[in-house]
Amino acid sequence: xxxxxxxxxxxxxxxxxxxxxxxxxxxxxxxxxxxxxxxxxxxxxxxxxxxxxxxxxxxxxxxxxxxxxxxxxxxxxxxxxxxxxxxxxxxxxxxxxxxxxxxxxxxxxxxxxxxxxxxxxxxxxxxxxx
Amino acid sequence: xxxxxxxxxxxxxxxxxxxxxxxxxxxxxxxxxxxxxxxxxxxxxxxxxxxxxxxxxxxxxxxxxxxxxxxxxxxxxxxxxxxxxxxxxxxxxxxxxxxxxxxxxxxxxxxxxxxxxxxxxxxxxxxxxxxxxxxxxxx
Numbered sequence: 412x413x414x415x416x417x418x419x420x421x422x423x424x425x426x427x428x429x430x431x432x433x434x435x436x437x438x439x440x441x442x443x444x445x446x447x448x449x450x451x452x453x454x455x456x457x458x459x460x461x462x463x464x465x466x467x468x469x470x471x472x473x474x475x476x477x478x479x480x481x482x483x484x485x486x487x488x489x490x491x492x493x494x495x496x497x498x499x500x501x502x503x504x505x506x507x508x509x510x511x512x513x514x515x516x517x518x519x520x521x522x523x524x525x526x527x528x529x530x531x532x533x534x535x536x537x538x539x540x541x
Numbered sequence: 542x543x544x545x546x547x548x549x550x551x552x553x554x555x556x557x558x559x560x561x562x563x564x565x566x567x568x569x570x571x572x573x574x575x576x577x578x579x580x581x582x583x584x585x586x587x588x589x590x591x592x593x594x595x596x597x598x599x600x601x602x603x604x605x606x607x608x609x610x611x612x613x614x615x616x617x618x619x620x621x622x623x624x625x626x627x628x629x630x631x632x633x634x635x636x637x638x639x640x641x642x643x644x645x646x647x648x649x650x651x652x653x654x655x656x657x658x659x660x661x662x663x664x665x666x667x668x669x670x671x672x673x674x675x676x677x678x679x680x
Contacts (some may be wrong), residue, residue, distance in 0.1 A: 441646060444639050451636060455629070459678040466606040473602060493589040500582055529596045532603035
């Protein structure tokens with residue numbers, strides 16, 4: 412580190428920058444994006460294969476181990492990625508502090524509720540499979 | 542020679558200085574790059590809303606055959622099919638353009654010529670993948 416830097420060593424090693432949050436948000440958005448490339452392609456192909464399938468056939472598919480695990484991963488990555496992205500959109504376009512914070516909290520809360528509901532559904536169906 | 546004192550100026554009203562403002566989007570001619578950029582956001586928001594369909598489908602499947610039949614009949618209706626078409630097109634666009642963004646994040650593809658080429662590739666990939674998915678699904 413240059414002796415002319417205005418940052419203290421502690422500031423530099425924490426790596427949190429002026430936003431105080433570091434690159435965590437940016438990085439998580441990219442990692443989930445990368446994971447979603449194969450997961451969404453697999454999901455779309457699977458759903459197309461299930462067009463016109465009966466309830467029993469769809470339940471059988473969800474209850475098999477590989478689809479169940481991949482669905483859990485898909486749900487986790489999707490909702491994490493979605494709430495990170497929506498947060499950025501809200502931060503860019505909503506300038507009133509109260510409305511901005513309220514919307515972000517709503518989006519984060521909704522993402523958690525929807526993700527847990529979807530995960531619960533998958534695990535419930537999986538438990539029937541035995 | 543002494544400098545003549547300036548006449549006292551009238552107190553100025555407190556106004557924001559006339560600094561240059563950030564670009565007014567409405568005076569720009571739309572370009573492929575800017576259109577794809579805002580479409581990435583729009584499709585991202587659309588896909589986030591579209592997760593409601595996924596959650597509904599999964600919860601209905603976990604509830605039982607009657608609840609599942611309701612989702613199936615909605616998805617097979619004109620409105621359902623239209624939403625699914627929008628959802629697949631949005632997904633393939635966001636996926637292709639997202640890969641383009643990941644290359645940029647790695648520092649690749651910033652040449653103007655390359656950004657236009659990759660941009661058109663995204664448009665073509667979106668159309669081709671959407672058409673293929675529906676041909677396969679309806680076959």
